[in-house]
Amino acid sequence: MTVIEEAAPVLRPHAEQQFAHELAQLAKDDDRPRPPGWLLSPQAVVTYLLGDDSIGITAKYVGPRRLMEVAVATLATDRALLLLGVPGTAKTWVSEHLTAAISGDSTLLVQGTAGTPEEAIRYGWNYAKLLSEGPSRSALVPSPVYRAMALGTIARVEELTRVPSDVQDTLITILSEKTLPIPELGEEIQARKGFNVIATANDRDRGVNELSSALRRRFNTVVLPVPESVEDEVSIVTQRVASLGRSLELPPVPAAEEEIRRVVTIFRELRSGVTSDGKTKLKSPSGTLSTAEAISVLTNGLALAAHFGDGILRPGDVAAGIIGAVVKDPGADDVIWREYLETVVRERDGWKQFYRAARENSR
Known part of the structure; x- marks a missing residue:
């Protein structure tokens, strides 16, 4: 057996890697106010998404500018963002690029499926440590949402409507109170400034679970249409x-x-x-x-x-x-x-x- 000395290039770099030079250029020239925890101003984020040939920024989304402005403005508030649309309308693509431009890390991701457990949104446990030393911080396994709260960045939840309804609702306290209780430790994690959630969903595929009215109220919904022309x-x-x-x-x-x-x-x-x-x-x-x-x-x-x-x-x-x-x-x-x-x-x-x-x- 031979040892591979140099790893092959990754098949698909994350947005913040692939477009690092564009993000760095925008950050260098960006003199507008930035919300707490943001790497770019809202105007620069929209420029990154829609592109600007005059400064060498490629378009990541082709569609109405106002939709992107509403999406970015939502994330600058305390409301989470729900990108809704039929399959193939670039919901995941927009979610990734929004997160890359705002937080510089699009990898804090929960992939929604019919089998997504509550631990994927809250936290889990290292059961070897749990058995040996009982509930403790070192035995706790943070979810992507937990880590985003601690770091003050954005977490992504893909295909939220595929997640079982009772698991969906674990987001309600997180989005409304900006806290995540840890009753096993008698503690809680409070979100730092810059934390938010971008979720994507569609209502066309089979296996869709409707969002509760309580959860839907925590999101501002932006519907991404099929290309107009x-x-x-x-x-x-x-x-x-x-x-x-x-x-x-x-x-x-x-x-x-x-x-x-x-x-x-x-x-x-x-x-x-x-x-x-x-x-x-x-x-x-x-x-x-x-x-x-x-x-x-x-x-x-x-x-x-x-x-x-x-x-x-x-x-x-x-x-x-x-x-x-x-x-x-x-x-x-x-x-x-x-x-x-x-x-x-x-x-x-x-x-x-x-x-x-x-x-x-x-x-």
Whole structure:
């Protein structure tokens, strides 16, 4: 067995690592007031999210500026932030970048699932120490939320509505009183200035648990919409595909815009139930056909073109991925997809090659 002397580069750096130079530049030039515990002013945080070409800051979010201003302003108060939206509307992406810009550490994360225990939000115990010395600070295992309270930073809770309702409600005292009781020790942890919580949630997927009214009142909710226009969605997908391609060290594939626009158009039409010209009504498949799924389809196509094609992203490179994204329920979605192919794709100018590739992959 050989020893690996140098670790391989990480596959996906955290936002504060990947964009460290941008955050450092903004902090250097930022002369506006900063809330306690913040690394940047609210205005600089919004600039980081939306980008500014004049100073070399790339856009992390393409959408209404006001939404980001409301989100950042919420975190400057004592209210927590809930990012709500259908799957694929960049909730996690925005959450990570908000936390990176404000706290410089986006890793204090609770991933919500149906099996998330109360300890993931409050604290747990090192049972070896607990048995040997009883309840003590050294035996306590702090959760990400506990650590964020102690450090005065932001904690993230992903997919809050997937967490069981009784576990969700452990956040109520934390968010309202800014304290976390530790009855086993007769103590409590009080949050330092700068502490807050960003949660994400959607109400489209299965396994959703509604938030109690008491918990919902502790959040200010910002709804992230699907991209308003084709151009906005094409811009988002183009940027993310290029970024993922660099991260995965895929060879660059030129002239991909035509296929990006094709995938986005298909997803938007099937999502909305009508063609882009408004002339033909369509049946929508069971999947969400989100922007994130479009990015995945195109990244896979980019890999096919680079490694198994001629270096140019062609319709055949994306056809199989699109079918996999659209046909989630083979019984119902396959019929919807074939109908779309025959009534829309087949008649569209410049789409013949894609039509043939999609027909071939649909067999």
